Amino acid sequence: MESLEIEGIKSTYFTPHVSLNAQTGECFIKGESYLEDTWDFYRPILTWIKEYATTDKPLNFTFNLTYYNTSSSKCFLDIVKLLKEYQDKGGNTVVNWYYPEDDEDIMEEAEDYKQFVGININIFPY
Amino acid sequence: MSKKFSFFHHYLNLNDSDVIMSYKGPMSDVIINEISKDIQFKLIEDPKAGKKVYAIFMELAQNIFFYSSEVTKFGEKPYRIGSVVLNEDEDYYTLTAGNIVDKKWIPVLWDRCEMINSLDRDALRRMKFEQRDNGELSSENSKGAGIGLIQIALTSAQPISIEFRDIDEHNSFFALAVNIKKGL
Numbered sequence: 001m002e003s004l005e006i007e008g009i010k011s012t013y014f015t016p017h018v019s020l021n022a023q024t025g026e027c028f029i030k031g032e033s034y035l036e037d038t039w040d041f042y043r044p045i046l047t048w049i050k051e052y053a054t055t056d057k058p059l060n061f062t063f064n065l066t067y068y069n070t071s072s073s074k075c076f077l078d079i080v081k082l083l084k085e086y087q088d089k090g091g092n093t094v095v096n097w098y099y100p101e102d103d104e105d106i107m108e109e110a111e112d113y114k115q116f117v118g119i120n121i122n123i124f125p126y
Numbered sequence: 127m128s129k130k131f132s133f134f135h136h137y138l139n140l141n142d143s144d145v146i147m148s149y150k151g152p153m154s155d156v157i158i159n160e161i162s163k164d165i166q167f168k169l170i171e172d173p174k175a176g177k178k179v180y181a182i183f184m185e186l187a188q189n190i191f192f193y194s195s196e197v198t199k200f201g202e203k204p205y206r207i208g209s210v211v212l213n214e215d216e217d218y219y220t221l222t223a224g225n226i227v228d229k230k231w232i233p234v235l236w237d238r239c240e241m242i243n244s245l246d247r248d249a250l251r252r253m254k255f256e257q258r259d260n261g262e263l264s265s266e267n268s269k270g271a272g273i274g275l276i277q278i279a280l281t282s283a284q285p286i287s288i289e290f291r292d293i294d295e296h297n298s299f300f301a302l303a304v305n306i307k308k309g310l
Binding site for chain 1 (some may be wrong): 155156159173174177178180181184185188251252254255258259273274277280281
């Protein structure tokens with residue numbers, strides 16, 4: 001399967017930088033997320049993760065966001081749930097979440113994903 | 127619920143010196159972007175509170191962008207109309223948003239707001255998670271995740287005040303105000 005790379009763009013809307021590497025399993029979403037059509041943007045990312053999860057290769061997923069709206073947070077939840085599914089069926093999955101050290105709101109969200117989805121998330125300030 | 131908020135008195139009582147930003151009109155994506163940059167720039171000396179004001183402004187502006195019942199058209203493109211004001215006093219920034227809504231939403235918004243104000247932070251976090259989990263991305267009253275109001279309460283860590291004033295048989299003016307503590 002192919003890797004997926006989306007450049008981050010900051011104009012009227014903010015597109016995060018997305019990198020999903022099909023060879024190494026190193027994946028990240030970085031930057032700001034506020035999109036004209038949130039679902040349209042994240043659908044191919046969810047599809048990619050579902051397909052990768054059939055390969056049984058390790059997956060290392062990193063969230064590194066400085067701002068996102070509530071619509072985007074819904075899609076992050078969908079991603080975290082897919083990662084949890086992969087982990088539950090034996091996939092080697094690591095989830096990291098970096099937040100700006102003065103932004104407790106983003107840290108709390110990461111904690112909520114961790115607690116309510118029941119997946120281990122390594123949460124780091126930077 | 128905290129002290130009743132009156133958008134009308136608030137507006138009449140605004141001193142120019144207290145107003146950081148004030149907008150009324152079609153809420154286009156370009157306007158949202160410009161105002162958000164203006165807010166970030168003006169609150170740069172108070173970064174923690176400034177980011178909260180910015181994030182709450184974005185949710186309020188998107189509420190108007192998606193849900194205001196007052197619509198104007200430029201060419202073929204419809205724009206929803208609303209107002210957002212940011213002002214400050216010694217201790218707090220206050221964001222106020224207003225737009226016209228169909229009266230059928232009044233009880234829904236009242237209940238939601240009262241519920242939000244009655245819950246502690248942990249319960250709010252749980253409620254946000256559960257609603258996001260069930261949220262439909264494209265239903266009539268939820269083009270986003272349907273958790274904007276809860277997020278506003280969590281980000282501000284203050285109660286939300288709302289007010290309605292009837293405009294005609296079908297429509298009411300909906301105003302929402304929230305404070306953000308300065309110098310966090």
